Amino acid sequence: LKPAAHALFKKLKDEELELLVQAVESRGAWESGCVWAPRGAKQALPPQVLLCRLYRWPDLRQPHELKHLCYCGGGRGGCGDAAALCCNPHHFGRLAAPETPPPPYSKASCGPSWPDEPQHPGTQLLEFGCNGGDWRGKKVPQAGGGDTSISRSTVKDGCWCKLAYWEHRTRVGRLYAVHEASVNVFGELPRGSGFCLGQLPAAHRSRAVRRARGKIGRGLVLSREPGGVWAYNRSEHPIFVSSPTLGPPGARGLTVLKVLPGYSAKVFDYERAGGAGGWRLPGEGPCDPHSVRISFAKGWGPCYSRQFITSCPCWLEVLLNRPR
Numbered sequence: 001l002k003p004a005a006h007a008l009f010k011k012l013k014d015e016e017l018e019l020l021v022q023a024v025e026s027r028g029a030w031e032s033g034c035v036w037a038p039r040g041a042k043q044a045l046p047p048q049v050l051l052c053r054l055y056r057w058p059d060l061r062q063p064h065e066l067k068h069l070c071y072c073g074g075g076r077g078g079c080g081d082a083a084a085l086c087c088n089p090h091h092f093g094r095l096a097a098p099e100t101p102p103p104p105y106s107k108a109s110c111g112p113s114w115p116d117e118p119q120h121p122g123t124q125l126l127e128f129g130c131n132g133g134d135w136r137g138k139k140v141p142q143a144g145g146g147d148t149s150i151s152r153s154t155v156k157d158g159c160w161c162k163l164a165y166w167e168h169r170t171r172v173g174r175l176y177a178v179h180e181a182s183v184n185v186f187g188e189l190p191r192g193s194g195f196c197l198g199q200l201p202a203a204h205r206s207r208a209v210r211r212a213r214g215k216i217g218r219g220l221v222l223s224r225e226p227g228g229v230w231a232y233n234r235s236e237h238p239i240f241v242s243s244p245t246l247g248p249p250g251a252r253g254l255t256v257l258k259v260l261p262g263y264s265a266k267v268f269d270y271e272r273a274g275g276a277g278g279w280r281l282p283g284e285g286p287c288d289p290h291s292v293r294i295s296f297a298k299g300w301g302p303c304y305s306r307q308f309i310t311s312c313p314c315w316l317e318v319l320l321n322r323p324r
Contacts (some may be wrong), residue, residue, distance in 0.1 A: 005054055008047055008087075011038060023090045024055050028234060028262075029218065034073045034086040047087035055089045056262060066092045067264045069232055070182040070223035093232045093264025096257060160224050163195055164317040167209045169310045173200035175319075182223035185316060186234070187216035197314075212313035215297040222318065229268040229320065231294065233259045240299040242309070243292040245269040256301045267292050268320060292318040 009017065016035045023032035037047035045053070046063050053060045060066070068074050074086030163176040163185065176195045184194030197216060205213075218234035233239050239259050245268055247255035259265045273290060295315040300306040309315055 004043055004045060004050055007043065008037060008050060020051075020088065023088050026090070028090040031071050032088060032090060034091065035088040036084040037087040039083055039085055046085075048085065048089070048092060051087050051089045052092055052094075057094055060094070065095055067095055067230075069093055069264070070221065070225065070230070094260075094262055096259045096263040096265040098255075098257060160321050161222070161229070162319045163222075164319065165195075165197055165200060166310075166315050166317060167205065167313060178222070181225075182221055184219065184221055184234075186219035187213060206313070209313040212297050216314065219296075220294070228266050228270055229292065229318070230264055231259065231267045231292075232264045233261050235296070236261050237297045238299075239297070240295045240312075241265060241267045241292065242301075243268050244289050245272040254301055256299060256304070258299060267294075268318075270322075288319060290320040290322060292320070294318065 012020070012035065016037075019033045020035045023035070026032060043050070048066060049060060049063055052066060068086070069091050072086055072088070072091035074091065158179050159177045161178045163178065163183070165172050165176075186194060186196060188198040189196055197213070197219075215235065215237040217236055220234055220239060221232040223230050223232070228245075231239070231241060238261070240256050241259055242254060242256045246257055249272070257265055257267075268290075293309050293315060294317075295309055295312040297314070298306065298312045300309050300312050306312055
């Protein structure tokens with residue numbers, strides 16, 4: 001890699017080299033600028049693959065294993081300049097995929113059944129809440145006030161999702177409305193702008209919750225992109241994700257995807273969610289078909305040590321508004 005990297009560095013301008021050094025030193029702790037490299041150069045590896053291998057993933061092989069992050073100019077409308085592309089290694093996430101063989105918590109034999117018909121015809125979204133660990137299709141007041149549902153007023157004010165933060169079975173704080181195309185969710189300030197979990201009420205936290213909260217760190221980036229919602233893991237620990245569209249078409253099992261640090265995953269597909277009514281989880285009842293659940297550092301599932309996400313110390317519920 002070294003000769004190829006040296007050749008690439010010689011082609012970069014001084015200001016681009018400075019940006020690259022800042023990005024590498026920050027290790028993604030903050031959003032750095034694009035580093036533009038010329039297209040079409042004759043070399044064994046494309047510039048973005050070369051630098052991602054050099055600074056992040058030594059086993060990386062192909063460009064299709066990478067995804068531009070939402071704040072990268074190279075990912076919007078085809079790189080801005082047809083003759084250049086961004087090669088900032090911290091402007092990419094590596095695509096997450098189910099492990100092979102599948103871990104116990106994602107086996108199709110252990111999970112919920114997908115209903116053939118909508119559970120509640122005519123209902124835009126199931127109003128989703130938790131009361132003593134039992135999930136119900138109705139409004140249920142939670143710790144911190146409010147309810148975990150998307151209202152008609154949410155559609156009018158341009159909010160594309162609301163975030164609810166949970167500790168085991170208790171929701172902490174109010175719903176956080178997201179209007180921008182992307183949002184950072186992180187543990188403590190200063191980690192950038194967005195949803196700071198460290199500013200939520202801190203009363204009566206167990207040791208397990210405190211330990212899990214300490215692993216959130218820079219957290220994750222959620223972004224609304226054409227066709228779906230993506231999550232990029234910015235923390236130093238895995239996150240675990242489940243949604244009705246993560247499993248293969250027709251699957252009757254709960255899919256929980258492990259997303260390693262630095263990896264990206266499409267956590268919700270609007271087209272696949274299409275005409276879905278409700279979906280049911282064993283022991284939890286009907287769930288909102290336009291929602292995503294993300295647990296920080298701890299996995300769950302029917303064949304996992306934690307059967308339900310309510311057994312996870314810290315988790316996030318993403319309540320999506322249907323695209324118009």
